[in-house]
Amino acid sequence: MKKMMTLAMTVLSALTLTACGKESNSDVATNENGKQVGILQLVQHGSLDAAYEGFKEGLAEGGYKEGENVTIDYQNAQNSQDNLKSMSEKLLKDKPDLLLGIATPAAQSLANETQDIPIVVTAVTDLADANLVQSNEAPGGNVTGTTDMVPIEKQIALLLSVIDEPKTIGIMYNAGESNSKFQAEAAKEALEKEGIKVKEMTANTTNDVQQVTTSLAKDVDGIYIPTDNTFASAAPLVGQVAKETKTPVVTGSVDQVNDGALCTFGIDYTSLGKQTGLMAAKILDGDAQPSDMPVESAEDLELVINEEMAKALDIDPETIEEPK
Numbered sequence: 001m002k003k004m005m006t007l008a009m010t011v012l013s014a015l016t017l018t019a020c021g022k023e024s025n026s027d028v029a030t031n032e033n034g035k036q037v038g039i040l041q042l043v044q045h046g047s048l049d050a051a052y053e054g055f056k057e058g059l060a061e062g063g064y065k066e067g068e069n070v071t072i073d074y075q076n077a078q079n080s081q082d083n084l085k086s087m088s089e090k091l092l093k094d095k096p097d098l099l100l101g102i103a104t105p106a107a108q109s110l111a112n113e114t115q116d117i118p119i120v121v122t123a124v125t126d127l128a129d130a131n132l133v134q135s136n137e138a139p140g141g142n143v144t145g146t147t148d149m150v151p152i153e154k155q156i157a158l159l160l161s162v163i164d165e166p167k168t169i170g171i172m173y174n175a176g177e178s179n180s181k182f183q184a185e186a187a188k189e190a191l192e193k194e195g196i197k198v199k200e201m202t203a204n205t206t207n208d209v210q211q212v213t214t215s216l217a218k219d220v221d222g223i224y225i226p227t228d229n230t231f232a233s234a235a236p237l238v239g240q241v242a243k244e245t246k247t248p249v250v251t252g253s254v255d256q257v258n259d260g261a262l263c264t265f266g267i268d269y270t271s272l273g274k275q276t277g278l279m280a281a282k283i284l285d286g287d288a289q290p291s292d293m294p295v296e297s298a299e300d301l302e303l304v305i306n307e308e309m310a311k312a313l314d315i316d317p318e319t320i321e322e323p324k
Contacts, residue, residue: 031234035070035098035101035284038091040110042103043079044254045233051102051122051273058277064142064284071188077106084109092117101145103229104130104179111143118283118290122276123269124177125227127295136295142291146276147297148227150214150252150266152183154323156190156224158265158303159250160168161223162315168197170220172212172238174230175202183226183252191224209234210241225261227252235259243312254304262313263305265323 007313037059041048046205056066064070073091077083081153088109090289091099099119107121111132120144127133135142136147160166169191173180188198198218205211209231216223223242225231231251239260242249249261257264282288303322310317 011245023296029112036094036096037064037070037072037098037100037280037284038094038096039072039074039100040087040091040102040106041074041076042084042106042226043229043233044076045229046235046259047232047253047269048102048123048229050255050269051276054127054273054275055102055122055277055280056273057101057270058274058279059281060277061088061274062278062281062282062285070284077109079233081105083189085229088113088263098284100276100280104177107132107143107145117142119143119145119289120276120280120283123148123227125149125182125291129182132308133295138291139293139295140291142290144279144293144295146272146279147295148179148253148267148269148272149297150183150227151301151323152186152226153190155250155252156194157323158186158263159222159224159248160194160196160314162248162250162320166196166221168199170216170223171198171200172209172223172225172231173200173202173228174204174206174217177230178228180226180228183228185226187224187226203300205231206234206237210237211314213241214245215242217247220247220248222248222250225249225251225256227267232256232259235261236277237305239309243309248313254302257304257306260309261301261306262309264318265301265303266301267298268302272298275299290315 040159075087099110099264101121103123128136156321171184173184191198201212201216203209235256251261251264253266305317307317
């Protein structure tokens with residue numbers, strides 16, 4: 001009798017272990033079939049946040065939905081170089097299938113850590129100029145993505161169109177951001193071509209933005225701000241000063257207009273992020289490699305007007321038209 005009970009218990013234990021083993025294998029299979037994506041964002045503000053959300057939309061449209069077949073590890077460096085380094089290292093330790101860098105410093109930080117794991121980037125003005133790719137047409141390495149290079153000449157034309165007899169235009173940016181410096185130089189060239197005097201002022205941190213804006217607004221007829229992360233993070237402060245001094249401000253991105261500038265003909269960062277997500281999905285599918293994927297430009301540009309700001313500046317929103 002004892003032998004029969006022992007045998008029964010042995011069989012039961014074996015069945016239990018077998019069942020547990022099957023469940024464990026199922027879990028492993030699920031993990032193996034799912035993809036891991038590491039994301040590093042430079043700082044939190046409207047444009048970059050929109051790019052992140054758009055990226056997830058693009059991934060989902062490409063067949064990779066968070067929580068189902070892809071796991072996302074999102075890190076925000078809060079504009080700290082130390083955080084960029086440590087967070088990049090952290091993301092690499094988990095051996096993800098793909099990495100996303102949002103904004104130039106974040107993209108460069110990830111690229112410095114690996115030449116093997118595929119990297120897509122977004123909100124970067126010029127990937128070649130940032131030494132992320134060999135060329136924008138043929139990246140040649142493990143990095144590709146989307147550029148947020150804006151139609152600067154059209155944005156300058158838009159700014160001049162809302163000012164009666166403009167003589168001096170101000171440009172504000174963070175000289176420490178290579179993408180901003182690149183755009184500021186292009187804006188200056190476009191203004192000087194029109195015979196307009198240019199006054200430039202820079203801010204190294206968001207703490208300097210209000211003072212710089214107040215100082216510059218006194219001496220100019222209007223202000224242009226490129227897609228600069230420092231000024232985007234403090235966009236409401238810029239809007240406040242612009243309203244008080246009645247200074248028209250045109251910015252590089254749509255989100256900066258929503259946060260206080262007058263208008264722009266620019267990029268919808270949600271749409272740009274979505275483009276990037278679709279590129280990433282092709283890489284995860286194994287259908288493409290970053291080295292062979294040309295850098296993509298924004299597909300959607302739009303005229304966006306802050307009607308409340310227009311009225312505060314005594315400008316009829318109906319008179320603001322898309323630049324030609």
